[in-house]
Amino acid sequence: MSTMAGGAFADVLRQVGQGLALPLRSRVKILRELAFDLDELSADLMARGVPAEEARRRAAEALVPHAEALTALDRIHAPLYQRVTRGVTAHRLRAAERGALFALTSGVVLVEGLALRRVPLSGDPSTWLAPVLAAGGLLFALTAAKAFALFVKGDHRHPARGLNAILAAAGVTLALGVAGGFFELYGLALALEARPELAGTLLVAWLGRTAVLLAVSLLLALAGGLAWFFIVQWISVAEGGQAEILGIHPHPPTRER
Amino acid sequence: MTDDGFDVQGFARDINELLVLASLRGGAKHGYQIALDVETDSNGLFRFQHGTLYPILHRLEEEGLIQGSWSKEGGRRRKVYALTQRGERHVVGGADRIQDVVSRLLSVLRRPGEATA
Numbered sequence: 001m002s003t004m005a006g007g008a009f010a011d012v013l014r015q016v017g018q019g020l021a022l023p024l025r026s027r028v029k030i031l032r033e034l035a036f037d038l039d040e041l042s043a044d045l046m047a048r049g050v051p052a053e054e055a056r057r058r059a060a061e062a063l064v065p066h067a068e069a070l071t072a073l074d075r076i077h078a079p080l081y082q083r084v085t086r087g088v089t090a091h092r093l094r095a096a097e098r099g100a101l102f103a104l105t106s107g108v109v110l111v112e113g114l115a116l117r118r119v120p121l122s123g124d125p126s127t128w129l130a131p132v133l134a135a136g137g138l139l140f141a142l143t144a145a146k147a148f149a150l151f152v153k154g155d156h157r158h159p160a161r162g163l164n165a166i167l168a169a170a171g172v173t174l175a176l177g178v179a180g181g182f183f184e185l186y187g188l189a190l191a192l193e194a195r196p197e198l199a200g201t202l203l204v205a206w207l208g209r210t211a212v213l214l215a216v217s218l219l220l221a222l223a224g225g226l227a228w229f230f231i232v233q234w235i236s237v238a239e240g241g242q243a244e245i246l247g248i249h250p251h252p253p254t255r256e257r
Numbered sequence: 258m259t260d261d262g263f264d265v266q267g268f269a270r271d272i273n274e275l276l277v278l279a280s281l282r283g284g285a286k287h288g289y290q291i292a293l294d295v296e297t298d299s300n301g302l303f304r305f306q307h308g309t310l311y312p313i314l315h316r317l318e319e320e321g322l323i324q325g326s327w328s329k330e331g332g333r334r335r336k337v338y339a340l341t342q343r344g345e346r347h348v349v350g351g352a353d354r355i356q357d358v359v360s361r362l363l364s365v366l367r368r369p370g371e372a373t374a
Contacts, residue, residue: 030311033336037289044293062292065308072312076319 008056009038010246012064017242019070023154024238026077031245037063079154101145109137119212126209128180129216135176136220139169143227150231159235163228170224177217184210268358273313274322275351276303278344281323285339288314314338322347 013031020027038059045055065073078086085093112133116125146162149155188206192199280286280294291314292305305313317323322344325336340348 029336032334033288034308034311036333036335037287037292040287041289041293044289059289062304062306063289063308063310065311069308069312073315076312076315 008042009035009060012038012060013246016065016070017246019065019067021074021157022077023079024156024159024235024242026154027156028238028241028245030073030077031242034063034065035245079152081152082154097148101141101148104144105137105141108140109133112136116212116216124205124209126180126184126213128176128183129213132173132176132180132213132217132220135169135173136216136224139166139173139220139224142166142169143224146231147227150234156238159239160232163231163235166224166228166231170221170228173224174217174221177214177221180213180217181210184213263358270313271351272303272355273305273309274317275348275355277310277313277317278322278340278348278351281338281340281344282348285337287335287337291338317344 013035016034017027017031020030022030038056041063042052042055042059045058046052050058088096116129142162142165146166150159184206188202191202195202276295276299277291280291280298283294286294288310292310296304314323314325318325318338321341323338324341325338327334327336329335
């Protein structure tokens, strides 16, 4: 009795999906249920002798949610965060969220700095460590904001927005570390030329500074890169479910050579 | 219904919810089957239009009056709803409430008119 909904009702389902302001997973569940019901109801009507076109029209008329029903579904399936903050004005909520993100990022950078002071070899840190930590702080803030929007707030209107910024911040963090390493090396060469008798002391100090700088930048960039990868995969899986219902192949086959 | 005020919209919503619950007394069903059965059983008097069925189903599910479960058949996932015990009790209570409202309404409508001078 069943036919795949994607083709016949794809446009209708796409409109419903766009009309729902819900997290992707809730949206996909609703679309999946609707797609099945549309198929089955139209097939049932056709089995009773209703012409195919008329059967599809009647099924859509009965089952496809209009604005009022979409709003009701949004309220029913709203994430916990949206339910809890329903009484707070958008302006206040945005200010509170930004304040919390700033405080969290500052706290993380502070803890990071304090932890580094306890690490051996970090007694005489590179001047490049501060920009690396600042870039790491920015990376953390961008990742935390995106994760908060996706997993707590349930704001999935533009799930991929801001992901490139995370990747860029990770790249900048790593680039600053590597650039700092090169400049430290150049500094060492200059120092050795001026004071060759202190070669041993200068070399050990350079080694410590550069090791800390590179390790910190590499770890921060790696953490950011992993966070980016996780979020991208998660979005891909969630959007894949919606694409499957709409009958759209999420990854079109590449052209044969 | 409460004695301190009658909410017409709430009454209409209650009727829709009870129709869904009553339909599920016959066994677990998919959403479209519920819509079809309600229309058929009421001889076309009650009909869910414009997707109004889904907010009702999902609200009832959230309230624990029905239980939705997903199954996979023929490579497709489908959702089926079943009445819970709480839902069963709700139908009985709801039918009593509606009977009370209708009987009060009829008693007003059928009250003999006072003779005019």
